[in-house]
């Protein structure tokens with residue numbers, strides 16, 4: 001880091017309201033650049049998600065923050081202190097892992113109090129903290145059980161309690177709900193939000209599940225090949241994805257691509273395998289270039305053929321309804337278009353009047369999708 005940057009950074013730290021700061025962190029394993037020049041600020045009280053596909057470097061980055069892995073380059077600041085050279089126990093962090101990592105021969109109480117014992121905290125103080133955290137995770141009365149006498153959800157609560165018992169400056173969680181079944185995961189997601197809001201300790205939460213990231217967090221960093229594709233408020237990422245990768249990773253998408261035939265105002269008309277489609281023109285795109293277009297299923301509408309009443313400026317295509325998947329509040333409708341391509345529409349239409357095999361109208365506003373220059377990853 002050059003001197004100017006350092007001074008600026010130092011000044012920044014003095015008034016820092018950040019719970020965590022990463023400055024140009026890197027990690028190389030042989031040929032693999034697992035973390036590639038990552039900088040990040042997490043504010044106090046924030047629920048922050050690190051979201052990315054398998055192998056994108058999420059766990060490695062979390063382990064660098066925790067001090068379980070050394071950073072090849074860069075610095076880690078926790079609560080305004082440079083902890084880059086500190087061991088894990090001297091960083092003010094708590095950790096929760098996917099596989100719980102409870103001690104099988106210790107009771108729930110002993111498991112949870114373990115970090116306090118390591119800190120050589122007085123017995124009275126230990127008891128106070130234990131009682132606080134057992135209340136928080138609603139495990140009062142389970143202190144004397146052993147881990148093999150608990151359900152999956154209860155084990156996860158114990159792991160959470162152990163991460164929080166010493167009131168860390170920040171809690172790091174690596175796919176903590178991945179081993180739970182769907183129903184329990186949904187229930188624990190609600191609990192996680194409640195814990196976090198109640199104690200006001202910032203969470204950095206690793207997941208490859210976009211739905212979980214969107215449900216839980218305030219802000220999200222989308223990771224790919226060791227770097228951040230985009231960092232921001234979750235609504236911003238959802239509504240204004242900066243890259244094709246972010247657009248395709250968040251939400252249930254229809255991916256459409258084709259060559260630009262002609263352009264009019266801010267729109268391009270592309271040839272999508274025989275269907276001419278109007279889509280917003282990405283920066284710098286000319287006729288003859290290829291575009292990838294991501295259209296969220298929930299931005300589309302479906303109606304029986306001839307019964308649609310689309311808003312001004314919508315596109316309407318005729319299709320055949322192939323399948324309906326009931327999702328409760330809405331359904332996913334799979335249709336085949338005239339060019340033999342499939343699309344999925346999430347909508348809440350009059351379900352009685354839509355029949356599998358029947359003709360339907362599918363409509364959407366061109367501006368409701370995201371378009372990017374196609375770069376071979378489409």
Ligand SMILES: Nc1ncnc2c1ncn2[C@@H]1O[C@H](COP(=O)(O)OP(=O)(O)OP(=O)(O)O)[C@@H](O)[C@H]1O
Nearest residue numbers: 029032034052053054055056057058059060061208
């Ligand atoms: N100790 C290690 N030695 C060598 N390569 C490693 C090591 N740890 C991780 N890697 C590599 O670094 C990259 C990032 O791995 P990492 O575990 O951080 O990914 P991840 O995003 O957590 O993935 P997942 O969602 O599957 O848990 C991968 O290519 C992985 O193979």
Ligand SMILES: [Mg+2]
Nearest residue numbers: 058059060174
């Ligand atoms: Mg991982």
